[in-house]
Amino acid sequence: MNSMTIAIDGPAAAGKSTVAKMVAEKLSYIYVDTGAMYRALTWKAIQEGIALEDEEKLETLLKERDLKLVQSEKGQLVMLDGQDVSEAIRTDEVTNQVSIVAKHQKVRVEMVKRQQELVKEQGVVMDGRDIGTHVLPDAEVKIFMIASVEERAERRYKENVEKGFDADLEKLKEEIRKRDEIDSNRSVSPLVKADDAIELDTTSLTIDQVVEKIIGVVRKAEEKGV
Ligand code: CDP
Ligand code: CDP
Helix, strand or coil: CCCCEEEEECCCCCCHHHHHHHHHHHHCCEEEEHHHHHHHHHHHHHHHCCCCCCHHHHHHHHHHCCEEEEEECCEEEEEECCEECCCHHHCHHHHCCHHHHCCCHHHHHHHHHHHHHCCCCCCEEEEECCHHHHHCCCCCEEEEEECCHHHHHHHHHHHHHHCCCCCCHHHHHHHHHHHHHHHHHCCCCCCCCCCCCEEEECCCCCHHHHHHHHHHHHHHHHHHCC
16 A cells, blocks of 8 residues: 555644654655644734734635645745745744634634645645544544653754754743643644544654654554555
């Protein structure tokens, strides 16, 4: 079987995107970062001065703008109205407000539709919060990746230090906790493990170990001819 769909969900900084990208590369699948789509909408709404609680305006903004995930040599690019915003959507300002935008039902309906359209013939690894539960409920492999909040904050801290950014471990911990809380308690498709997902605690695992474990699950699914 060469066109499996692999859903990877879990809380912030559990390692989803790093690992999903590597798994996709190993399997020659495409990688889809759904969080980037919510981030791009949040970035644009902030730029346009749209209140992030205004569901109707956000829905209109999303439908009017040309938001695309483009597969390139450099990996996935996030394009908004023809502009590459892949980097711009990673600021703290966006990170700390994206969960407010992602709460809205009308926004999610439109996002999910677009994410499902990205699954064609080729195999896909998609990461997010509701992939196994809502976007790809029939995915052949579902992983729910977790790690302690201390470990996740530590990872983000290291990442910031490496990039030469200011970093405050306690603040990062608090921000991660807050985002997890909003994502887990929203009424529309909250962050929750799908019943048929495999939970993978990455707290004391290296990136390579996590990748290996997922590839192992994929190989088993292939053998079973899922
Ligand atoms: O990589 P990081 O954990 O910082 O987050 P992300 O994957 O970029 O997602 C940013 C935010 O988008 C999440 O905190 C959720 O609020 C939202 N999101 C979502 O609601 N559903 C998804 N499928 C993906 C992201
Ligand atoms: O996508 P998500 O927010 O779940 O996490 P990420 O951005 O892929 O990973 C957050 C940070 O943790 C990155 O700097 C990864 O290199 C690091 N990481 C790690 O140290 N050990 C792992 N097992 C997985 C990720």
